[in-house]
Amino acid sequence: MKAPLLSIVAGCGVWAAxxxxxxxxxxxxxxxxxxxxxxxxxxxxxxxxxxGGALRVVSAAGGLLSTPVLDLAVDSAGExxxxxxxxxxxxAANQYVYLYHxxxxxxxxxxxxxxxxYTLNGNTVVSGSETLVQNLEPLGATNHNxxxxxxxxxxxxxVAVGENAVPLNSxxxxxxxxxxxxxxxxxxxxxxxxxxxxxxxxxxxxxxxLRNPYQFAFDALTGRVFINDVxxxxxxxxxxxxxxxxxxxxxxxxxxxxxxxxxxxxxxxAYDRSGGCAITGGAFSVSNEYFFADFxxxxxxxxxxxxxxxxxxxxxxxxxxxDIAFSETGDLYYLFRGTGTLxxxxxxxxxxxxxxxxxxxxxxxxxxxxxxxxxxxxxxx
Numbered sequence: 062m063k064a065p066l067l068s069i070v071a072g073c074g075v076w077a078a079x080x081x082x083x084x085x086x087x088x089x090x091x092x093x094x095x096x097x098x099x100x101x102x103x104x105x106x107x108x109x110x111x112x113g114g115a116l117r118v119v120s121a122a123g124g125l126l127s128t129p130v131l132d133l134a135v136d137s138a139g140e141x142x143x144x145x146x147x148x149x150x151x152x153a154a155n156q157y158v159y160l161y162h163x164x165x166x167x168x169x170x171x172x173x174x175x176x177x178x179y180t181l182n183g184n185t186v187v188s189g190s191e192t193l194v195q196n197l198e199p200l201g202a203t204n205h206n207x208x209x210x211x212x213x214x215x216x217x218x219x220v221a222v223g224e225n226a227v228p229l230n231s232x233x234x235x236x237x238x239x240x241x242x243x244x245x246x247x248x249x250x251x252x253x254x255x256x257x258x259x260x261x262x263x264x265x266x267x268x269x270x271l272r273n274p275y276q277f278a279f280d281a282l283t284g285r286v287f288i289n290d291v292x293x294x295x296x297x298x299x300x301x302x303x304x305x306x307x308x309x310x311x312x313x314x315x316x317x318x319x320x321x322x323x324x325x326x327x328x329x330x331a332y333d334r335s336g337g338c339a340i341t342g343g344a345f346s347v348s349n350e351y352f353f354a355d356f357x358x359x360x361x362x363x364x365x366x367x368x369x370x371x372x373x374x375x376x377x378x379x380x381x382x383x384d385i386a387f388s389e390t391g392d393l394y395y396l397f398r399g400t401g402t403l404x405x406x407x408x409x410x411x412x413x414x415x416x417x418x419x420x421x422x423x424x425x426x427x428x429x430x431x432x433x434x435x436x437x438x439x440x441x442x
Contacts, residue, residue, distance in 0.1 A: 078375045
């Protein structure tokens with residue numbers, strides 16, 4: 062096993078995950094403040110959402126830029142805050158970034174989650190570009206917000222919304238809590254959504270019966286979507302998305318007898334709480350395997366879609382693993398929230414054989430983290 066390039070960034074609060082033989086990792090950026098989610102741009106930049114409202118940029122060469130793209134005023138109590146991000150499928154041309162964040166309460170207005178679109182110019186926001194996409198229901202509890210945003214192969218924006226610690230919300234079609242929503246990019250409702258025209262139902266709903274779908278991912282090869290749903294006391298779930306599907310919460314958790322619950326869809330994979338406490342990141346590799354992470358036990362596991370078997374991939378990551386994603390060239394990023402003396406960090410796991418263009422560092426002097434990232438990418442040349 063190759064030694065990770067961590068000595069270059071000694072003193073930054075980094076660690077070495079236990080990886081399968083042949084894989085190496087490096088810290089791409091540290092110093093993040095309670096990061097929650099990230100998105101990788103086509104040019105290699107990584108945009109990282111911090112719970113307190115800042116949207117940060119990690120350069121393509123590695124290293125956290127000191128100035129945020131923007132800093133939203135959010136309610137960050139509990140699990141609220143800036144908790145979701147997606148880049149437009151045509152980001153290279155239009156520079157649209159979509160954010161899921163909690164709007165603070167004001168006179169006569171309860172705190173609520175909102176999806177907003179901004180236009181970027183380089184690493185700054187175009188003044189006056191803020192565009193409301195969707196306001197969601199008023200919040201009571203501070204937890205179970207969901208937050209993930211993803212564009213599907215159909216060009217629609219999918220939004221994961223938690224049930225706000227009210228389990229019955231998940232089965233109530235009159236509200237959007239505990240659901241996956243499907244929107245046109247401007248926030249309007251697609252006419253082919255499954256509950257359009259259903260009396261009393263919110264037409265934005267695409268799937269229901271979820272507790273806290275913190276992350277989900279689309280498979281670029283097949284168009285399938287897998288939804289990670291954080292469980293209560295028994296199981297963490299990976300569900301195969303589908304229009305109009307009902308995943309059973311709060312009536313079921315984990316696998317069940319379909320004859321007993323004919324209206325519900327069984328999870329593709331579920332693991333009990335002894336294997337972790339909260340399923341977070343999920344991502345499809347270029348070789349069509351599904352990787353998923355657990356917040357508490359610091360693992361990334363691999364689901365073989367040919368036989369639905371699960372194997373270990375990475376372990377030893379500290380408590381607080383919140384998101385994972387593959388770059389377009391096949392390497393795996395993971396985002397650590399931070400705990401104790403360890404600060405929020407973005408890591409890159411090098412996948413042998415992944416084809417990647419090394420960005421030009423330009424005239425500026427690379428930071429230690431940037432040098433680590435650049436060397437990691439050069440090693441395969």
